[in-house]
Amino acid sequence: MSESNINQSLLKKVIALILGFGPGFFAIGYTIGTGSVTSMIVAGSKFNMQLLWVLFLSCLFSGILMFAYGNYALITGETALFGFKKHLKYGKLLAILVIVGITFGQWNSLMGILGISANIIFEILAINFEGLNAFEYETVLGTAIVIIVTFYLLMLVGKYTFFEKILIVFVTLMGLSFLLSLFFVQPLSIDVVKGLIPTIPDVPGGKMLVAAFVGTTMAAATFLSRPLFVKGKGWTIKNLNQQKKDSITAAILIFIISGTIMAVAAGALFYQGKEVTHVLDMANTLEPVAGKWAVTIFFFGALSAGLSSIFPCLLIAPLLVADYQSGTIDTNSRQFRIITAIACLVALIGPAFGANPIEIQILSQVFNVFVLPVVILGIILMLSSKKVMKDYKTSLGVYIGMYAALFFSLVISYNGIMALLDYF
Template structure:
């Protein structure tokens, strides 16, 4: 490879690393939860729910900007600030930590189940003599994945975690974009999907809530200040923080849109819906052959691995934030809590549960903590004694208030969806 090409790749690599904490935000939000929610919605409703995705990404941008600006100006992290700056702060901080950890650990179990099942299904595709289902093989794959990811965490350096996620997120984005262009849906359908509507069919409300749960993910905003502190960002990095928030939200929109569009273009037009991840690959296969399998599965597995990594870290990050507001990835507490998360993550593979349904339900559960997370920052970023001249202006406040109203509506929608399932 000549020096010119090496220079180009070096620039691309440095640019990806410059995204900084945004890489972790993408890891929390664009995982197999997004793959399943976006692909299932695209296969069942075409581009009808595109409006939910767009609003979620816009509000995510506003929230990342707010949390990032607060951290840059005050030097304080989220949970620590909730505990020390709010009336009833101990209770609020505890509710946020417990709510996020439970939702993320449940999500981890679904993600691990999906990734293990997807790998085995690819093996069946290339080796037809294997049984269609093999509980022990899937469980073995899940154990291998979680042990490997836990091993990475023992390296204990933020910069290393960031580089691993850069690789996963890059592979994921490229793979899903290629998949979308293989079976691009009708542009008119894409434009029509920007009109707000909720499908009046069984599962419609559930998917809307899952959309928001996987895109406006609470840990995306709450953990971001701690990650910025770990990267060494301070008030001198105001522009970098804003760029990071915008770029992260934009990549979330593009990648999720690509997944939904690929499913709408390949499955919705055929009248088929997704019950497992490989359903989408099988539909792409007649168009692009085994190449489609390789492309989509690279994206799906990268999505899974890019989510497992930061989710394993969420509990020790939030506990550290609650106690002292300092990122420490080499402590005994960090390694014990990530180890517990690994064990919880094996729940779905051990039970042999349907990982698609498990993933969607955990994404729905995540929306209930979201209004509290938004309301706390809306208050803090408007305190003059903390923010001085950097208080939220008209546009940011408008975005945060709209995000709060949206989150309350979606939480109610999730309640209705879960009530319908129970009844």
Template sequence: MSKLQKFLKSLLPGIFLFGFTVGTGSVTAMAKAGADYGMGLLWAIFLSCAITYFLINLFGKFTIVSGETALQAFRNHLHPAVGWFFVITLTAHVCGSIIGVMGIIGNVCYEWSKGVIDGGIDPLYFALFFVAVVYLIFLRGNTEVFQNVLAVFVGIMAICFLINFLVLTPPLADIAHGMVPNIPEAGSDKNSFLVVASMVGTTLFSGLFILRTTLVKEANWTMADLRIQQRDALFSGFLMFVVSGSIMAAAAGTLYVQGVTLTNVTEMINLLEPLAGPLAVTIFTVGLIAAGVSSQFPNVALLPWLLDDYYGRKPNLKRPSYRIIALVMSGLGLVVPIFNAKPIAIMITSQAFGALVLPATVACIALLGNRESLMGERRFSLFTNGVLLLVFAFALVMSYLSFTSIIATLQSI
């Protein structure tokens, strides 16, 4: 294996995490922020990606030093109930994500197909196709296959959104101004605080950090690989910032300057065409599909991974019970096109679990990372603990904003 091949292979875990994080939920949140506030909230993307890098690196380092994954450590050194808390809440979160992702992909493809076939193609057929693709790849049954497939989809997604950025880029002065932290004034139909919360929430997903430790252990990284682990984490965080910023810029360069608001990403297909042309719409659609499909692979496999991790078993996605679990979870992607409904209650529950898990995740790694019996001389430093405290406080604020949004949504049902 050449040096270049080794270098690229060392980045696969980071690419995997990037594909897991940047899905249709992220695209929707970033596009809405760009449409409503231009580049004014670019700082929020940078902050959430910086925190993501910090936590990815910290969790990876914990596993290299202690020899245990996060879930194993939660079970063994805190309480088995803590481990089950993460298994249950993260599974509930991704179930809601599966429903939403495939619903959006089906609807986006339907809107795009109207320009090719009179009346378009029913969203159910698109959802069935992508559900089948994801499940068939799951049947291949190992992380290496997932990483390679995700690398392809992530590459397609990144290229598409970067092309859109180059075509629709807003003025550089607006981009620079967006890096200055501020909360834009909101009109009667906008809530900038909730937009910030949704942007941060789609990036800072606790399952990302817990799964990171599994990937590090499977990669057999040792103390000699600490620098490689850090580089991989930095690459993942950098990709998140560039692609998320590109999505925001595409919306800011078109919808924001026209004063057009956005309630869901499906609308962007129709809104972009008169402003940017059919090619930009096609590129955006392909990028969105790649984002959705790339996040579905780890969504479907997350529960089997968590169960093997919890029980300290070598990951084996070919277990018959796991194939049944994956089939059921994949089937959730058909809920929206079959029932032609918006799964509000399920998505609300998913968001509630997501809001709960992040502060708990930060608190647990802080407790374990300061144990001399686990970390020895590499216990978390005063600086690391200080940053963790700030991240914990930030997570609590974001949780509060998320719950206020959930309550408002429940009241409107």
């Protein structure tokens, strides 16, 4: 076999591996958007690797909860909110609260994502066409409108496999861009080890960032949408093992990509005493070390992160409503088109008012934390009900993980309330 044939077959295997990776890509799309990129960069630039422990716990619990929700779907054939409504005592009210809470958080996040993505494109254009600086507001708003209209039109053709393929492209580009960036700058390895020891930065905004971190990495939307994506993939009870591997792989990849972004920011900014307050500051992370190329690579990663999040954020409200009604989603229905159109209009509020997308983004991540305990408690109650699960028994390890996740989410929610009281 010639060398070129070996290389070709290796490339085919890598592509098959990436394409074979299932609903986990939606988990990465939900989790690592510009929200988490922003939180990781701000944290890395302000606190070095001090919050790595929060990231580690969030990813660990995310993996357990994705696994739990996925198993629930494969064994009962039901989706999450439909199950809440059907099996839990105050399930109807609980499900409605969850829909409102998650939609609020995700739509807020969408505003920040669109603002940051449009700003990134403006910065790339401004590097090449200096005359554009005089028309910053108009260019950013125009770009935001073009992005959201394009995504809305793509939604209308949508089928699960179509969304999955687009997400795979964006997520792969994002991961590669940030890993490339890590070659230019690294934090000290002692700081990485220290970051795994739990401490909260005792500075203004420290609590807010911890809450934002959990809100973005341990996102309730990721678990709740899991049954719908597992069903969309066509998986059944025969795919329990595959579902388990998919959950673990997704959690590991989220940790690696997020940790890489934090490390890049710590290596490039923290040691020089620089902080991030605007979109361009994020790209300046790398300019001193690698010049214009680094800025381009980094922007490309951040833009891919933003674009990979727009689909999941637009999808979340119609997904949750469909989940509540019947447990199935019809992307061709009138309801789907109307709800996604409203989400697109909400997304344009930030760019229209010229708001600072980084502040919007971090605030929206904090709001995501408050729905989390309800979503974790719901799945614990359903998995422990013999009536619902019949002969299937969830292992003790998964229960310990879920209760630990519940405790963690309550602590972080309290922390988030304190942070918001300090902020306002």
